[in-house]
Amino acid sequence: MVVEKKVNQVVDSVEGDPPQRWGFELPLLLFTGFRSLIDQLHEELADHGYPDLRPAHGFAMQAIGPDGVTASELGRRLGISKQAAGKTVDRLAAMGYAQRVADPRDARRKLVRLTPRGLDALTLSAAVFQELRGQWAERLGNGRLTELEDALESVVGPAGFRLDAAGWFGD
Amino acid sequence: MVVEKKVNQVVDSVEGDPPQRWGFELPLLLFTGFRSLIDQLHEELADHGYPDLRPAHGFAMQAIGPDGVTASELGRRLGISKQAAGKTVDRLAAMGYAQRVADPRDARRKLVRLTPRGLDALTLSAAVFQELRGQWAERLGNGRLTELEDALESVVGPAGFRLDAAGWFGD
């Protein structure tokens, strides 16, 4: 990559107008948008009886899915060790969002399944996201919103979304 | 918020086409875009002699800024305790990106400043982001990219960007 050139470009334009927009604005805008949606989601969730859910829990429950998974598989999906996944399940179970059930077809396995409460939280989340998208559509106009979504998809690809976001940021 | 209505809407359309796009795609697209930019940034940083930098370090260094801050103020900006901020500074200092200097005007304070190496990393990051934005512009066309940025800004506002992203996600 020709970054050296860019260094001078950036340094030079400190005294002047940005070419169009600074490059660093893009990730910040994306992150701020994401964060605002997630924060609003959890406000709604709290108001509707799920005050203890955190963003990471949503990813975990999404990774469990409607059919359930083993703790090992959950670890793979979340990008953490199976032991850490087991502890995550413990926490979700203690909060009443998940449970372990023995797998009759494989005595080693214990399937992690969402409880009805867990499924409800997921259903509500989907509805809140739909509502929030509606608010964006109101503000931007449906066309601009769709273009935004399409543009993003064409850059990042429709590639299956990664759920291993928990420790990714970490120090 | 009229979420109850949305629940049925979402449940109903499980058997059918999404209204346009599912609401949950929007946050995922935003996050995936953000993540892809950050991942590529850190690939570049690693290739240019900064292999030990993690995303969270970038936020911390950004919070320190070119003028330096006290550890307490750093804690406020990052949304963590001053003790945790102090440890973060210890880590950055151990890696050679920051240093503490006594403040001659206030004997209590120790100013945290970026080292030349830290400043270089920040400058390089800005250049990489500029380059990455160029790649997006190539793929989308400059017009569509600018529209994307403008649309995002009009939703989340030009409000100063929050740096307290580290523990925000957390479990």
Place this chain on the structure above:
DNA sequence: TCTTTTCGACAACCACATTGACCACCCTAA
């Protein structure tokens, strides 16, 4: 059947945050 792999658990450990306590220092008002 024998070997290898997989699953879930237990234990020890580590990284990074927390709270609480403390002293040194600045600032201001009596």
Place this chain on the structure above:
DNA sequence: TTAGGGTGGTCAATGTGGTTGTCGAAAAGA
């Protein structure tokens, strides 16, 4: 001028969520 309150930095204890290592039981494959 001095007493008090607020602020800055550090130490200590603790909590949480992750890691690796190990293990026995069970499944899968040669």
